[in-house]
Amino acid sequence: QKEVEQNSGPLSVPEGAIASLNCTYSDRGSQSFFWYRQYSGKSPELIMSIYSNGDKEDGRFTAQLNKASQYVSLLIRDSQPSDSATYLCAVNFRGFGNEKLTFGTGTRLTIIP
Amino acid sequence: DAGVIQSPRHEVTEMGQEVTLRCKPISGHNSLFWYRQTMMRGLELLIYFNNNVPIDDSGMPEDRFSAKMPNASFSTLKIQPSEPRDSAVYFCASSLAVTGGKNIQYFGAGTRLSVL
Numbered sequence: 001q002k003e004v005e006q007n008s009g010p011l012s013v014p015e016g017a018i019a020s021l022n023c024t025y026s027d028r029g030s031q032s033f034f035w036y037r038q039y040s041g042k043s044p045e046l047i048m049s050i051y052s053n054g055d056k057e058d059g060r061f062t063a064q065l066n067k068a069s070q071y072v073s074l075l076i077r078d079s080q081p082s083d084s085a086t087y088l089c090a091v092n093f094r095g096f097g098n099e100k101l102t103f104g105t106g107t108r109l110t111i112i113p
Numbered sequence: 114d115a116g117v118i119q120s121p122r123h124e125v126t127e128m129g130q131e132v133t134l135r136c137k138p139i140s141g142h143n144s145l146f147w148y149r150q151t152m153m154r155g156l157e158l159l160i161y162f163n164n165n166v167p168i169d170d171s172g173m174p175e176d177r178f179s180a181k182m183p184n185a186s187f188s189t190l191k192i193q194p195s196e197p198r199d200s201a202v203y204f205c206a207s208s209l210a211v212t213g214g215k216n217i218q219y220f221g222a223g224t225r226l227s228v229l
Contacts, residue, residue, distance in 0.1 A: 032215050043204055043220040044156070051215060088156065092216075099144055099208065099216050100169060105155040 002027050002093045006104035015113050019076040023089030023104055026070070032092035033065055033072045034101065039085045048074060079111045115139075117221035119205050125227045131193040134224045137186055138207030146206040146218060147180055147190050156204070162188065163210055195228045202226070 003026040013019040021035075032051050036044035050056045050063040050072065062075040072091075076083055086106040093102060118137040126132055138145045146161040160170040162182045170180070177196070182188040192199055202223045208216040 034217070043223050045220070046217055049215070049217060099161065099163070099210055100158060101146075101218060102158075103156040 002091075002102055004089055004091050004102050004104040006087075006089050006107050008105055009108040010110055011107055012110045012112055013079050015079055015081060015111055017079055019079045019083065019109055019111070021074040021076075021087050021089075021107050021109065023072045023074075023091075024070055025072070025089075025091045025093075025102075027091070027093045028067070028070060030067075030070075030091050030093050033063070034090040034092075035061075035063060035072075035074045036088040036090060036103075037085045038088060038106065044088055076109075081111045081113055084109060084111045117205055117207050117219055119203075119221035119224050121224060122222060123225050123227075125229065126195055127229050128196055129194040130228075131191065132195045132199075132226060132228075134190040134203050134205075134226070136188045136190070136205030136221060138188070138205070139219055140186070142207035142209050142219075143185070144208045144210045144216065145182060145188050146208075147188070148204040148206065148220075149201045150204060150223075151201045159190070192226075195226075197228045200226055200228050 005024045035048040038044045048063040050065045056063045060077045064073045086108045088106045089104040090101040120135045147159040150156045159172045160180045165182045180190045204223045205221045206218040208218045
């Protein structure tokens, strides 16, 4: 059973601070990793994708991937109240010829003004 | 682009009734996914299609669930007969399949199903 694990939270972070979200996965051969944000009552929306070891930055968001440790994280700098949402980690296991994404159960993030 | 379009947005039905959920993927996308989301189990993949062909239906919970994709612009998920435990939000997502699993899935707004 291929699994994606996330701390369910809630994670509370003061406005302006760095929010750090973590995710581990079970299959060492996984190739593609995604972070989705889901506001309450809304659908998931992609905020970051990462495929290679290291860091990938996009505005206030940085995704970090360590395949040896089977670990992917998302950092949100200068956290804003609008960042309050559930963040879902998704992994494509053995990507070639297989498009399935397995989602973690999500981490609920609250930014405190 | 209008994005992935799902209908209806809300469905309330009685146990034993047939329920049909509909999805129009993003134009040009060749893969379509049906998910179910509940508080207890999170977001679960039910089935996915590539080029209108079902590729993996291992997540379909039981024979009461069926899905079709008669053409590239339309898919249905049917539950017959429905049961209260089917109450959930059902999402449809689509993507343009590329090698290496780098496909990005775009989600519709979802259908909130309540079975009484």
